Structures are given as C-alpha cells and as structure tokens.
Amino acid sequence: MPELPEVETIRSLLAGKVRGKTIREVVARPGDRIFRDTVPVARLKRALTGRKIEGLGRRGKYLIFALDSGDFLVIHLGMTGVLYLLQPGEPGPDHTHLRLALDNNDLVFVDPRTFGRVMLAAPGKLDEVPGLRDLGPEPLDASFNAEVLAAGLRGRKAPVKSLLLSQKPVAGLGNIYADEACFRAGIDPLRHGGALEPAEVEALCSSIREVLAESIACKGTTIRDYRWDQGKSGEFAARLQVYGRAGDRCPRCGRKIERTVLGGRSTHFCRSCQR
DNA sequence: CTTGTGCCCTGACCGC
DNA sequence: TGCGGTCAGGGCACAA
Numbered sequence: 001m002p003e004l005p006e007v008e009t010i011r012s013l014l015a016g017k018v019r020g021k022t023i024r025e026v027v028a029r030p031g032d033r034i035f036r037d038t039v040p041v042a043r044l045k046r047a048l049t050g051r052k053i054e055g056l057g058r059r060g061k062y063l064i065f066a067l068d069s070g071d072f073l074v075i076h077l078g079m080t081g082v083l084y085l086l087q088p089g090e091p092g093p094d095h096t097h098l099r100l101a102l103d104n105n106d107l108v109f110v111d112p113r114t115f116g117r118v119m120l121a122a123p124g125k126l127d128e129v130p131g132l133r134d135l136g137p138e139p140l141d142a143s144f145n146a147e148v149l150a151a152g153l154r155g156r157k158a159p160v161k162s163l164l165l166s167q168k169p170v171a172g173l174g175n176i177y178a179d180e181a182c183f184r185a186g187i188d189p190l191r192h193g194g195a196l197e198p199a200e201v202e203a204l205c206s207s208i209r210e211v212l213a214e215s216i217a218c219k220g221t222t223i224r225d226y227r228w229d230q231g232k233s234g235e236f237a238a239r240l241q242v243y244g245r246a247g248d249r250c251p252r253c254g255r256k257i258e259r260t261v262l263g264g265r266s267t268h269f270c271r272s273c274q275r
Numbered sequence: 276c277t278t279g280t281g282c283c284c285t286g287a288c289c290g291c
Numbered sequence: 292t293g294c295g296g297t298c299a300g301g302g303c304a305c306a307a
Contacts, residue, residue, distance in 0.1 A: 003300050033284085061301080079301050080285075095285080113284045115301055131302075158278060165301085174300050224287085224299070243300095263279070266298085280306085289297085 002077045004139070004172030005215035007061050009234065010083055015056040017085060018065070018107060023048045025101035028118075034097040034111065037130070038119040047071055047120055048100065060135045060171030070123030076131065078115030084108060136168045139208050144170065146202040153193040153201065160196065160204070161189035162263050169193070170208060176221055176243045179268045181207040183242045188274045189267050190260075214239065242268040 002010070026048050030041040039047075052068040063083070065073040075083065085105045086092060092099060098109040098118055109118065119129050127133045136152060137144045152169025153160065163169050164178040173181065182189040184207035187200055196204070215221060220234030223244060241251050246259035250270040260267050 006300065076301085078284095079299070111284095112286070113299090113301095115284070117302095156277080162278085167302085176300055221300070264281080265301095278307090280304105282304085283302095285299100287298090289295105291294090 002061060002081070002220070003174035003177050004058075004061060004212055005177070005218075005236065006220035006234065007063060007077065007172075008058055008216050009220045010077075011056055011058045011063055014083065014085070014107075017105075018053045018102060019055055020052065021102040021104070022050065022052045023100050023102060025049065027099040027101070028097065032097050033114045034109070034116060034118050036117070038117060044118070044120055048073065053102075059132060059138065060167060061174070062129075062132060062135075064126070072121040072126055072129075074117075074119040074121055074126075074129050074132070075109060076117045076119075078111060078113065078117065080113040081109065081111035081116035083110075131167075134168060135171045137170055139170050139172055139212055144205070144209070146198070146205040149205045149208075150196075150198065150201045153196060156193040158193055159190045159262055160187060160193040161267060163193040164208075165263070165265070172212065173208065175265050176223075176240070177208070177211055177215070179243045180211045180241060183207075183269060183274060184211060186274055189262065189269055242270065244268065 026045045028041045028044065035041060053065055054068055055066045057064040057066065061076060063075045067073065086108055088101065088106055092108045093110055095112040096108050096110050100107040121129050137148055149169055153163060156163055161178050161182060164173045179189065181204060185203040187204055215236040218234055218236035221236040221240065222233035223237050242257050245257045246268055248257050250257055250273055252273050253270065255270060255272050257268055257270055
C-alpha cells in the first residue's frame with residue numbers, strides 16, 4: 001500500500017504523538033510472520049518494554065523508531081500495513097500484529113497480508129537491517145541529483161521502471177510514483193535504464209522529486225484503503241496522470257493511456273508522450 | 276553481478 | 292448467494 005509519501009505522512013502524523021512516550025507493554029504473538037527472519041518476540045519484548053521513544057524517522061519506505069536504549073525499532077508496512085493509535089483497551093481490528101501500550105494510548109500495527117516486517121537494530125547496526133543496507137539515496141535529500149541517479153542507472157539493461165522499483169538507484173518509489181515519474185519525465189518505462197541520455201536522467205530526477213513532494217503535500221494517495229489518520233484520505237489520487245487510468249485520455253496529448261505488465265506489476269503510460 | 280519469475284498472503288470486485 | 296478468476300501503494304529467494 002504505502003510508498004514514500006504515504007510512509008512520510010504517517011511518520012509526520014505519529015512523530016509528535018509518540019516522541020517522549022514510554023513503551024509500557026508489548027503485545028505480540030510468537031512466531032508471527034511479521035517477525036520472520038528478524039527478531040524473536042521474547043527478545044523484542046525485552047528490548048522495548050520500559051524504553052522511551054526519542055524520535056520517529058524514515059528511510060525510503062522504512063519507519064525507524066529511535067529508543068533511549070540506542071536500539072531502533074524498524075517497521076516496513078509492506079503492501080497493506082497501517083500504523084495508528086488506539087485508546088487504551090480499545091480492541092484492535094483483525095490482523096493486529098503488534099500493540100505497544102504507551103503512556104496515553106496504544107500504537108498498533110495492522111497488516112492483513114503480512115507482507116510487512118517488524119525488525120530490531122542494535123545501536124550503530126541500522127545498516128544490518130534487511131533492506132536498509134542496500135537502499136539507494138533518499139530522493140528528497142539535497143544530495144540526490146541527476147549525477148547520482150545517472151550513476152545508479154549506468155550500464156544497466158533492465159527497464160528503467162524496474163530499476164526504480166528496486167530501491168537502488170533511488171529509494172522510496174513504488175508502483176504508483178514510478179509510473180507517474182516516468183510520465184512526467186516523458187520516458188517510456190520499458191527503456192533500458194543505462195540508455196537514458198543525460199537530459200532524460202535530469203528530467204527523471206526532477207520528476208521524481210516533484211511528484212513525491214507534491215504527494216506529501218497532499219498527504220499521499222488513497223485509492224483503496226490507505227488512510228493517514230483514521231478515515232482521512234490522501235488527496236493525491238485526483239492528481240494521478242497515468243496510474244490506474246488505462247483507457248482514459250492522456251492529459252498532455254489526448255491519446256489513450258495504455259496498461260502493460262512489467263515484472264508482474266501493472267504499468268501505465270502514454271505511448272506518444274513517453275519515449 | 277544482473278535480470279526475470281514466482282511466490283508470500285488476505286480481501287475486494289466482477290462475471291457467471 | 293456462491294464460486295472462481297483477477298487484481299492489489301512490496302520485496303525476497305531463486306534460477307539462468
């Protein structure tokens with residue numbers, strides 16, 4: 001479900017509400033798939049209980065809770081994960097996998113498809129967390145630019161969209177924003193990544209930054225069930241130009257938006273505007 | 276190392 | 292109402 005703008009929206013909403021709070025109790029089921037290959041529940045409970053949350057950060061699509069012990073609680077929402085606060089005693093919905101009782105309310109992680117993950121990192125060991133180590137540059141950092149993106153695409157024969165989804169040339173893009181960024185840049189998502197001209201890489205870099213920043217300003221995209229705060233929708237869906245719009249008219253040239261499948265993912269583009 | 280494929284899951288929706 | 296097929300904001304293991 002969530003890509004960088006949705007994860008960032010959740011982060012900014014929760015950060016002020018959990019900062020400075022102490023984890024009083026941890027509720028989780030041993031062996032839950034959410035902890036696969038990461039941390040045994042017993043150890044997680046020992047590491048979290050009684051700890052204070054000092055801050056909530058984000059890297060790509062990963063949320064990172066900094067604890068006063070120096071440990072980090074890392075959560076990836078996968079496809080259907082959500083994170084929100086409940087009143088103490090308020091029952092969690094189906095598929096609640098983790099509940100942290102804080103001072104005034106409870107933080108719950110709910111994920112029907114269990115593609116999400118909960119991980120724990122020791123001080124200084126954040127880059128040992130699966131997925132974080134090989135993450136590409138943060139797209140909204142000042143240090144991300146066309147040269148950096150070009151270096152990530154150089155020599156690669158895979159379709160540029162596949163490379164964007166790999167999180168390596170740049171972090172945080174998923175199926176929606178990869179399609180939208182390619183459209184804005186006028187680039188066919190099936191082009192070999194390494195075959196892009198410098199001007200095209202420049203356009204792609206700008207498009208990535210713009211589409212992500214605009215979506216964050218809209219609090220993300222709600223197309224099915226993503227909500228950033230109990231029932232409130234992200235408003236970027238109305239600004240999508242190609243994603244989910246197969247058969248509609250291209251907003252630039254009026255021809256039909258097409259849909260194809262690339263690496264098992266739906267891919268939306270305009271054949272005449274993207275080359 | 277690189278690239279493509281299949282798979283991990285649940286739930287919503289559509290056509291019959 | 293059922294029932295099967297398809298699809299879904301992700302990422303990993305594996306084969307070639």
